Amino acid sequence: MDGIVTQLHDYFPDASFMVFNFKEGDKRSQISNILTESDMTVMDYPLQYEGCPLLSLEMIHHFLKSSESWLSLEGQHNVLLMHCERGGWPVLAFMLAGLLLYRKQYTGEQRTLEMVYKQAPKELHHLLSPLNPQPSHLRYLQYISRRGNAPEWPPKDIPFTLECLILRIVPNFDGEGGCRPMVRIYGQDPLAPNSRSSKILFSTSKTKKHVRHYKQAEAAPVKLKTRCRVQGDVVVECIHMDKDLEHEEIMFRVMFNTAFVHSSVLMLSREEIDVVWNAKNQFSRDFKADVGAYFFPSLSICSW
Incomplete structure (x- = not known):
C-alpha cells in the first residue's frame, strides 16, 4: 500500500486526495490509518445494509454530496479515490455507478451499472455476494436519477x-x-x-x-x-x-x-x-x- 501511495503522489504531485473506503465494522482499519498518515483525507463507509451490498439513502446522499463538493472546489487539483476492503467490491461498484449518474458522466442506470460490474471478473461477484444484487442496485440508481426532477432529494421518507x-x-x-x-x-x-x-x-x-x-x-x-x-x-x-x-x-x-x-x-x-x-x-x-x-x-x- 505504501508503494501505491508513493506512486500516486509522484503522478499527481500537486494534488489533494480524498479516499472513500468501504469496510466492515466501526473500528478504523489499518489501511485507513496508512492513507491518513500519507496526507490523504479518508472517509469510511460500511460494506452493506442488513446483508444487502447497498447503503442507506442517507449515506448515499452524503457520499454523493461529499464527492461533488470535493471535485468542484475551484483553484485546487483534487483527486477522488475509492477503495474497498475485503468483501467490499459489490457496494463500491454500486456507489461508483451512482456517482457517474449523479455527475451526469453516464446515462442509463442499467448501462452504467453493467459497465462498472465488468471491471471485475464475474466470479468475484458470485464469491462476494450470494445473491445477485443488481435488481436492488438498479432500484437505488433510479432513485438517484430521479434527483434531477425533484425539488428535494432525497425526499422525506414516509412511514407505513x-x-x-x-x-x-x-x-x-x-x-x-x-x-x-x-x-x-x-x-x-x-x-x-x-x-x-x-x-x-x-x-x-x-x-x-x-x-x-x-x-x-x-x-x-x-x-x-x-x-x-x-x-x-x-x-x-x-x-x-x-x-x-x-x-x-x-x-x-x-x-x-x-x-x-x-x-x-x-x-x-x-x-x-x-x-x-x-x-x-x-x-x-x-x-x-x-x-x-x-x-x-x-x-x-x-x-x-
Whole structure:
C-alpha cells in the first residue's frame, strides 16, 4: 500500500486526495490509518445494509454530496479515490455507478451499472455476494436519477405499515414445485426516529401454524402476513424452510426506500428481486410478488 501511495503522489504531485473506503465494522482499519498518515483525507463507509451490498439513502446522499463538493472546489487539483476492503467490491461498484449518474458522466442506470460490474471478473461477484444484487442496485440508481426532477432529494421518507407479502406464483424450492415461505423484514425503527441503526423489524414465527407448505399446482396466490411498521430503507427477505423447519434457504430479497413508494402495492417481477446467482429457473417467468403497504387506518389494500 505504501508503494501505491508513493506512486500516486509522484503522478499527481500537486494534488489533494480524498479516499472513500468501504469496510466492515466501526473500528478504523489499518489501511485507513496508512492513507491518513500519507496526507490523504479518508472517509469510511460500511460494506452493506442488513446483508444487502447497498447503503442507506442517507449515506448515499452524503457520499454523493461529499464527492461533488470535493471535485468542484475551484483553484485546487483534487483527486477522488475509492477503495474497498475485503468483501467490499459489490457496494463500491454500486456507489461508483451512482456517482457517474449523479455527475451526469453516464446515462442509463442499467448501462452504467453493467459497465462498472465488468471491471471485475464475474466470479468475484458470485464469491462476494450470494445473491445477485443488481435488481436492488438498479432500484437505488433510479432513485438517484430521479434527483434531477425533484425539488428535494432525497425526499422525506414516509412511514407505513408493511401489511403483507403476496406471492402470485409459488416458486419451486422443495424440488417438487413448492416451498415453505417465511418473511423477515429489516430496517430502522420508526418508533425511534433518533436512532439511525437498523434491526429486524419482523420475522415469521417458525411454527407449522405460520410456515405452511404451498404448491404451484394449487395455482393460488400466497399471502404472508407481516403487519410491520416501516420507514426509510427496508430489506425484505423471503425464505424457504425445510419440512422440519430447521434449515433456511433464502428465495429472494428486495431493498427499497419508503420515500419512493407512492401506491398501496409495490409490485415486483422476477427481474426486480435479488435471487441466488443462476437460480432464476426456480421462479416462473411470470413470477410476481406484491409488497402491500397500508398508509391509512381506513384503507385496507392487502387483498386480491
